Amino acid sequence: MSVPHPDPRELELPLRDLVRGLRQKTSLPRAILAPALAFLPGPLRDALKDMGQAGRSSWPASLKGRAPERTVILRSAAALRGADASALDIAAAAHFCTRVLLDAVQKSDLLVSETMLAMCWHDAEPQPFRAAALLHALFDRAPFGVAPGLVQSGDDLSSDERLRICVAVMVWLLADHQEDGISEAELVKIAGWLAADCLAACQSHWRDQQKLESVLLATAERI
């Protein structure tokens, strides 16, 4: 019997990540999933079956990687320059950006954890150079990659590619987000290319947060 389950957007971050991770695997053949499903409590099993039957198109934007509301992006961008911001905003904005960048390198099946992204922001928020500190946290905490304990079809990212994506997230967040007819997904793509160009500079200034932040700001200005 199927039981009602909440809109994934209304879940707390860790549960949302859990559902997101499980949802990624519901596209696997039923024969592979069936033994694992048998171990789950009934309501969760039913919910997963429902999700498996639903098309991806019925999933809410926050779980699929569509751009968050513009105000969320603007608040996140301001937070990197010292304004107050909710970790939820940063996580939503960074999640969207990471998702687009992973799709661009055909790594759509990697999991992006909003919970980890929020924790990264908690690491960075008290520090004087927030953008550089957030970049460190993104790289150290690895909020995207192969979900632990799950079967993965492809390889994880190389260290350089992981760093490029982290840099791109920062460069995109720091960019000008005025409404000018260019979509946020397009700006993310550009950030991804420019991140490759400034990767060496980021690596050489990795231990000097002031200089690292200068590199990120200068690159963001070029978007």
Place this chain on the structure above:
Amino acid sequence: MKDALHVLEKRDLPVRKTIRRARWFVAAFRDFLGTVEDETKRSFILNEAHLMSAFTAWFRAFEAQKYKAKEHRLEYVTFAAGLMLRELVRYAPVSVAPVASPSDQTVPAKFWPEGYLYVTFCLAVREAVIEQDFSLVKDTTPELADLRTWWSFRENTQEDIDMAVGFFERFAGETPNWSMPGLFLPKDDETRLPNSRQ
């Protein structure tokens, strides 16, 4: 052709600044490509990653010599557009879709469609900056239609990519610096160069 760059001219910033922002460079190039497709009746295939490589290389080259432009801004506009052409030729972001029957190759746009696109784009950017910043209208030269110049342009840039800057100056009606085309030497400095080397 400058009219095809309207995307650069709608902004609050002057064209010389918008073109140095990746989003507007890409948008302007895409729009311009469409205009040249209509003009030449050929279809282009754009590799955006290569276009971004051209942009970043051009941006670095532009910044590296900008300090010399302070009292020679007008000359530097042409030189900077020549650098842009150099990087577009180097990274070749555009390829032309094959056609069933070979077309007439007696006009530059048919002889080397990608090169024609790069040159006319850079000329249009130069023209837009000069018109906006200096209130001047610079006409292109007859060289632009001269197929022999295009032959020479294509061959020479394959051997030395810096030659693209010299050829651009020629297309723009300026006097090229053939000895060191990739180096910005304002005309008065250029004449002093032999002495300064002694």
